[in-house]
Amino acid sequence: MKDLWKALQVKEPHMSNSVSAAGRLARGRRKFLQLGAALSGLLVGCRPSSSVSQPGLSFLGGPVSEYGFRSQFETTGRLFRNSLTQENNSSQTPLQDLEGIITPAGLHFERHHAGIPVIDPAEHRLLLHGMVERPLILTVEELKRFPSHSQINFVECSGNGRIHWGEASDRTAQQIHGLTSCSEWTGVKLSVLLNEIGVQSGASWILVEGADACKMTRSLPLAKAYDDAVVAYAQNGEALRTAQGYPLRLLVPGWEGNINVKWLRRLKIVDQPYMTKDETSKYTDLLATGEARQFSFMMDAKSLITRPSGGQHLPGPGFCEITGLAWSGRGTITKVEISTNGGDSWQDARLQDPVLPLAHTRFRFDWNWDGHEAVLQSRCTDETGYVQPTRDQLIAARGTKSSYHYNGIQSWKVLSDGTVRNVHV
């Protein structure tokens, strides 16, 4: 149990000391989840299995049901920090526990600014107005009568990985990078709706507004709206989860999560950005000069190894598959390279089909661990030729106060006892 104990020592130094009732609950849950993560870390083929003697079940299993749930033995879950206001918080996807490229809807990361509203779809309306020939109000049922469209895209919070602007600490892939998820989204192309309402000449932006308590609002360039934005009502084949905007959300592929406005209720066609709170005081990137980049929508190419990763433990020398995820807001991932020596040399990883634009891409790499210390890294390249930068390159260009849009190469150090740690190299 020494390994289990070690895995449980993953600390969160950013935790606030003030603990509310909700915070205590959150902390209890987090510990529980760390236990789950620790156990799954132990399950990397490290113990001889017990002998098999049962011939099979001699009693009935369970009946059919309306809606399926995961096995009672599966415990992975989202993590969230202690916060005085859990309605304005985020929860992180357990990337290290997932397979393939699709994030289960129940594990999709969350970022809410004023809680999750309960919206009756029969009462919900989408209003389209402003510089248009034909203002329009739609019910959800009416929206679903338009031609539908599905596409697989990641959604990533631009604050994902922000902790890496600071010093390295003992954290997991989930704790550092868990604000990205990937789903098949279904809805109506925004271009279809724009055609329906007749956008007037001179219009150049859309003010997008949600129906949550803060009435989240962002300005979206009209060109992107025409290109590939979707008013989505479904995720992975079923209705959006409440935490993902039920009954409607905007999907803006490849752009920062915040502009993918959830609980979408209004689109106002306008001729300027509205300089809302969440595109001025937040979601702008402060540089070392004291100036801040504004409208930094694009999520740059990024990758990380999800197994082995921080907090996990290798059972011993021998074969160990390295796997992880890569994605880019600029298009399709064309290459992922792996280094097992801290970036001194690189070898190509295999990209697993499907390899889709603006979507998580699964990569794999066969590795035989020799039992010595190793620093594992992944580095991705996208179709534009953009290569995932190092942390040093990012800091040289921006300083350390940008908060958002961290996409540096992640380093995991494997210690000789098999412990895997988050490090900067």
Next chain:
Amino acid sequence: MFMCSVRIASLLVIVLSGSLTAQSQPTSQLFNIGRTPTVEEIAAWDISVTPDGEGLPPGSGTAAEGRNIYSIRCTECHGASGREGPHDILVGGQGTLASSTPLKTVGSFWPYAPTLWDYINRAMPFETPGTMSPDAVYSTVAYVLFLNELVAEDQLLDATTLPLIKMPNRDGFIPDNRPDVGHPVISPDP
């Protein structure tokens, strides 16, 4: 002034038009689904305010009037003087943005005063958003600006005067110039 934002916006539009070569061609077909909203329906929902104040409703307020509102409805999250937290710090930080400890507040970072009106009106107080009258919002905005020494305590703010306030960091934003990193790696000779 406002030119800065216009410049950013224009640049972005140009960049986007250039980069999105695969822009969908709108179909000509109309589906005639849904209905036309009434003027009243649009007015009821359209609470948005532009950075130059278009959309600000009638009403007014002063910091003197906002002091009491702030102490009742804002202090718990933002502190008695706007500097204590525990949530967003609202006051101070001017001159710190290029330092190693930048403090982004309404006074040091927010580029437009009408944005403060829009945000408080739509989203504050945190637990009971949308419950303040226009006069109360003007007064609260005035008090936060007063704490940042940007208006006098008795200065009346309304739809005309609020947009005239020049926020200290109005020119502090630049267009997104990425990719600033990520240029292709030149492989060393084998």
